[in-house]
Amino acid sequence: MIVLATILLPLVAGALLFALPRQDRVLSRAIGVVVATITLVTVIAAGTTSEWSFRWLSRxxxxxxxxxxxxxxxxxxxxxxxxxxxxxxxxxxxxxxDFVAQLLLLEGAMLGLFLARDLLLFALFWDLMLLPVFFVLIGWGEHPATAWRYFIYNFAGGLTLLLATAAFGVIYGSTDVIGRAAGPLVGAWAPWIYAGFAFAFLVKTPVWPLHTWMPPTYSGLPAPMVAVVSAVQSKAGLYGFLVIALTLLPHEVHAYALALMVLGAVSLIYGAVIALTQNDAKRIVAYSSLSHLGLIAIAVGSGNPIALRGALVYIVAHGLFSAALFLVLGYVEEREATRLLARLGGLGWKNPKLAGALCIAALAALGLPGLAGFAGELLILIGVYQAGYVWPVIVALIAIVVASAYFLRLYQDAMNGPEVPDVPVRGDLTWPEALAVAPLLAALVVVGVYPAPLLHP
Amino acid sequence: MTLPFTSADWWAVAPVSIVAIAALVVLLADILFARREQRYASIVIALAGLAAAGFVAARQFGHDYNAFFGGFLTGGFATVFQEIILIAAAGSVILYAALGPASRIAGSIAIMLWSACGAMLMSGAANLIMIFLGLELLSLGLYALCATDDRKASRESALKYLILSSMATAFLLFGSALLFGATGSVELADLANPAHVANPLFWTGAGMFLIGLVFKLSLVPFHTWTPDVFEGAPLPVTAFMSVATKAATIAVLARFIYAALPVSVGQRLLLPVWIVAGVSMIVGNVGMLAQRDLKRLLGYSGIAQVGYILVALAGGTPLGLRYALYYLTAYAFMNLGAFAVAAAISPHGEEGADLRNYQGLAERRPWLAAAMTLILLALAGLPPTAGFLGKILILASGVSAGFVWLAALLIVGTAISLYAYAKVVRAMYAPAETGLPEPRPFVPLAWVSAAICCAVIVLMTFYPLIPSNVLPLAH
Structure with missing residues (x-):
């Protein structure tokens, strides 16, 4: 029951927020933070033992x-x-x-996705979690075309997922299979079903060449929303590979592992190189996401147990640092009314807290030992190497070096250097702003120093 | 002289009779009541009649009725179709009330009820004559209804519908005659004799019969009349047409597929129908992209949606019919809900369907915008709506029947449709343009109607409503 409450709470709270006065700014944010914190508690309380099930279809x-x-x-x-x-x-x-309501609805939909133990339910929440992002893109986004690109790309993925789920259900007889020790699906249709799943997962992650919706979406979304989307929604596809594809279609994952690793490696390098050339701070982080998630795709393709453990650590790590990066860049944009590196500079001299937050997040992102990113990257590289693949390790190492370059450039251009002259009043992070990113930064340190709980689930 | 009919026969057609009598009472009330009360009197009477018919039909469900010497079968899936048609009629009658003053309202409602009678007869029709009778009763009413508005477009739509629909009827009738010639019987059950397979007359007849049905379903390549007729017809009539005509025709098609065709003929003869369904899913959805009028948009959308329903019927499995009924029920509520919202905002009656009126609706009428959003998402097959579950059931049925290519076309069509539906959603949530007519103030009936439709669409996701024993009674 607790697990059901966990999912319903943000959905109901998000819907009820619309009952507040339209101009309200204080109460809705307070309710939002409280609700999200309660769900945090209930997720921990539910643990992996609480389950809830109700018959949906029998035919x-x-x-x-x-x-x-x-x-x-x-x-x-x-x-x-x-x-x-x-x-x-x-x-x-x-x-x-309205914005907080959409964030809560997004949280509820994604909790449903990750806590679903039924494939059809997974597909339902997969589509559902597109809607809040779509509404934020049309209501708060920078350019209308972005909303289309996001929605149609991901909906196309959702549809192949739906078709694959239907075929899976018909052949397997049940979709209530996630996280069970049920046998794999076999048969002539299995590769096609895997293709349907894989397309959806790869679009969502995204992986080159299906990534074109991602940079405009990430740069067009308001910072708090993109923090959640990049931190968690982008993990839905990788989660699908880890929990669905690898347990139900292991032979197909193995048979097409090389393709997955090549796509991952191309994303890794392509994302890193493009990130190096970008001038828009949010786009740098967006392309870095493409690059980092390519590494996880390689880990999935290698199939090595250590790499898969590392993938989970890196999923969490990437979630933490990308959320932190986007939130901090949101603060920067709010202060400077721009996020172009060419027009930023010298922010760090008068804003030590802002600079410190960006510094920790960027260092975690470039894989500094002691922070969460390093633990995940190292485990993945060891695992992939053990599995007998050397070339992806070399590609990844190159990309990691490039990552240092673009993240340091981001920090350097925004925080150091001469101050930009024509600036209104600049203020350092206020306490509420600092408290909003502090948990993410703290978690980066904790996971970096002590990743053991994630390794022995 | 005594009629050769038993009381069982009369009981079998009781739902149809009740609706027909209700229509007469509506006309009577038009004379008896004062002018101000006429509108509400006719609407209340019509709704009471429809409710009574729905109640009787529900009582019939699960029993096997074989009336008029096998010409009318009900109690099984026909009853579900009848309920859908009754719901469509009720939703459309409510729109008459919501849309405000209109002349000739009692007459319009009476004709609509008689049209519904025809559609209900088609649902249970088991011989060629009964099919024709029901179809004509349905269509004749609709020709008149299309012309009830004073706009020029309304008359144009009536004429267009009359000419094209008559041609379809001619195909159907000629096909029926050939089938009779080939088999010596008008009973659909007698067609299912493998001995007819060698007879070219049988193939020609069945082919023309199917062309007639495809025309009525407005599938490609016989679809071009639909958007024009939908646009011109008065809003309640469009709502009724978009659901009842399709439901009744699908009932006939289902009976033809499941009960009439020899197994050896079935898939060979029907392959063109499935191809037509597949093409309709693409053409209908592509056609939606350029529309600027909600009625036209829903006209094209209907073309594609019927294609989806046919995917469920492909393969002729019993489960397929259940899923077709599930989706059809959901589709009925989606369309009625969409028209209810259109009626609730239309500033001067008919012009409300112009999509420009939806610009910035979320700011001015947030609840209506939310309802419309939910309905459009349901049409696109997104959760949490019956459209989502319906799509997966149809896909499962298509895949298990071996029609993977149809399932794939459905996926492609749905992806295209999303753009068209979401465009309306985006318009509603975008900032309003200036100079647009203000939406109408609170219209209780339309709002309630839209709310009910939305509630049903969501609830059907969690409780698939269609009773499980639909098909055993079809044979």
């Missing part, structure tokens, strides 16, 4: 409203609730009530 295949955390999804749900609480606390957008 053409068994399906159930079956919720419950798996050892993998528990950590992602935890990441999601932390990221959402921080994002809501950091929200300063216009029409704040």
């Amino acid at each position: 053409p295949f068994d399906a159930a409203f079956h919720f419950g955390a798996t050892p993998t999804s528990f950590w992602i749900a935890l990441l999601l609730t932390v990221a959402t609480a921080c994002a809501i606390a950091a929200s300063r957008e216009a029409r704040l009530r």
